[in-house]
Amino acid sequence: LICLKEITKVYGKNNNEVRALNGVTLHIESGEMTAIIGPSGSGKTTLLNIIGCVDQATTGEYWLNNVYVPDCGQKEKAKLRNERFGFIVQDFALVERYSVIKNVLLPLTYSSKKIPKSRAAELLDMLGLSDKHKTLASDLSGGQRQRVAIARALINDPDIILADEPTGALDVKTGNEVMEIFEQLNREGKTIIMITHNYEIANRCKRTIMIEDGRTEEKKSTKIA
Amino acid sequence: LICLKEITKVYGKNNNEVRALNGVTLHIESGEMTAIIGPSGSGKTTLLNIIGCVDQATTGEYWLNNVYVPDCGQKEKAKLRNERFGFIVQDFALVERYSVIKNVLLPLTYSSKKIPKSRAAELLDMLGLSDKHKTLASDLSGGQRQRVAIARALINDPDIILADEPTGALDVKTGNEVMEIFEQLNREGKTIIMITHNYEIANRCKRTIMIEDGRTEEKKSTKIA
């Protein structure tokens, strides 16, 4: 499904260069649930942004299904982003002056799928926010904002979910509830790639990829089955 | 040092009320390191904002040393915030267009203490950001931004450090390095109050306060000495 070959990403120029990714080769099958774990600044968000067609690699190859992404124009990439991916970003990126429900409904305005608006309320209730639909995004706690970002990423029924530290602002119990939602979606066939700093969360994923200094490595399974 | 009595905080009016804090009574001694733990939306950030004179309680009493805070005017509260507290906020609140070092130096512009500018570089190096001084805040990873927020909160040598999930965006190793900095400051006599979702982090604090639905409770120590 997702095939990356020798991906590099370089920011800056001359002697002020930052090699955020330094030759990443990675294959992800449809329906897999994969965790990406690694130190702060090691390239995780950069990697997820390239997979999600939000950012472009400096060199290297990226096939999404059989589409060669570097050859796609802006319009095609926007279509991929809206239709195939649900992206939970590290800083949530909510519209502060909109209500919770309006935030969650945003992706439907440019969706070609027939999603009923009631799905927004359904997702919010699953995430423990049933009494917050009308609340302004700016009036929420950190973990409530994270959950709104999750609902918004899921509303368009994407087949690939990209989650940048989806439980980072949540207590253990709420974080587990979010993981149960992801596990259910994974059972339904969704592909899930999540960045996490939490080894317990990573252990619930079928596969873990370690990243350090812009290079990735498969983590050999030490899970007890 | 910090004495809260029957603190409530209510947002909204009429039948649309949110009781973020519902009668909190709490005493914190000078030099203590205290963790606050509890579910998302339970009132932790609200509590820290009231302690740090960033927000005002709806009812209840708050003494900081022997100053009765509800009677303080805006100017007095600003003075308390700048001189006594170092605040690491949950969303970091960096100035995106400034460099890392300029962000860290900001509190010195209204400080009456004689802090050398070299202290900014020193803190950044302790936090693993020695190669990022000149980088724009907008070009940082999530965990790098969190560490800049930490450096900025510490530069004015505050005697009370308020940290809203200071390791939330960090991998385990970097989070431990941050905790070592806090433990060192605590040995030097600083009072530290941190909100965390991470029980391992909380266990490194002398005392843990649990919070749920706007009410607090002391956690009986189950630590093995």
Ligand SMILES: Nc1ncnc2c1ncn2[C@@H]1O[C@H](COP(=O)(O)OP(=O)(O)OP(=O)(O)O)[C@@H](O)[C@H]1O
């Ligand atoms: N400005 C506001 N207007 C209305 N409600 C608010 C406002 N700020 C906070 N709240 C509500 O008060 C409650 C407590 O919020 P608070 O930010 O203190 O929670 P928290 O314990 O820090 O949560 P988290 O762990 O998710 O960060 C939440 O239900 C939140 O929606």
Ligand SMILES: Nc1ncnc2c1ncn2[C@@H]1O[C@H](COP(=O)(O)OP(=O)(O)OP(=O)(O)O)[C@@H](O)[C@H]1O
């Ligand atoms: N726009 C940019 N310009 C310059 N450098 C950048 C930019 N974006 C990211 N970087 C750098 O690239 C490196 C990787 O960043 P990235 O955000 O991918 O890290 P991360 O693994 O997600 O870290 P964290 O766990 O802290 O979120 C970091 O050193 C960061 O400073």
Ligand SMILES: [Mg+2]
């Ligand atoms: Mg990141």
Ligand SMILES: [Mg+2]
């Ligand atoms: Mg909070």
